[in-house]
Amino acid sequence: MTEQKTHPRSNCPLCRLYEQREISTRFYYENALVIIVDCLTCSIPMVVLKRHTDNPSREDIKEMYWALLNKVPKRMHGKGWQIDSSVRSIPDHPHFHLRPTGK
Numbered sequence: 001m002t003e004q005k006t007h008p009r010s011n012c013p014l015c016r017l018y019e020q021r022e023i024s025t026r027f028y029y030e031n032a033l034v035i036i037v038d039c040l041t042c043s044i045p046m047v048v049l050k051r052h053t054d055n056p057s058r059e060d061i062k063e064m065y066w067a068l069l070n071k072v073p074k075r076m077h078g079k080g081w082q083i084d085s086s087v088r089s090i091p092d093h094p095h096f097h098l099r100p101t102g103k
């Protein structure tokens with residue numbers, strides 16, 4: 001617990017994506033606030049907020065939705081796809097998946 005508090009970022013694979021540029025999957029888009037790559041475990045597009053926090057602002061969330069809706073290929077929208085905003089695996093770093101509804 002204590003260790004996690006002192007070094008939250010070095011242990012976080014989402015922080016490493018944009019801080020250490022550890023991008024080994026498909027890259028879609030990046031700006032000052034967010035980055036979109038394929039999730040390493042799910043192999044589907046995932047938007048990651050470029051801030052390690054368990055309390056994202058409404059603007060942060062809006063930007064994440066905007067990026068997913070505008071910056072991944074059009075075929076990945078509408079029927080068959082939905083934004084999954086649950087953050088089960090890493091609850092203290094906001095990230096949303098764009099997931100096929102069949103899965």
Ligand SMILES: [Zn+2]
Binds near residue numbers: 013
């Ligand atoms: Zn993080």
Ligand SMILES: [Zn+2]
Binds near residue numbers: 040041
């Ligand atoms: Zn994933």
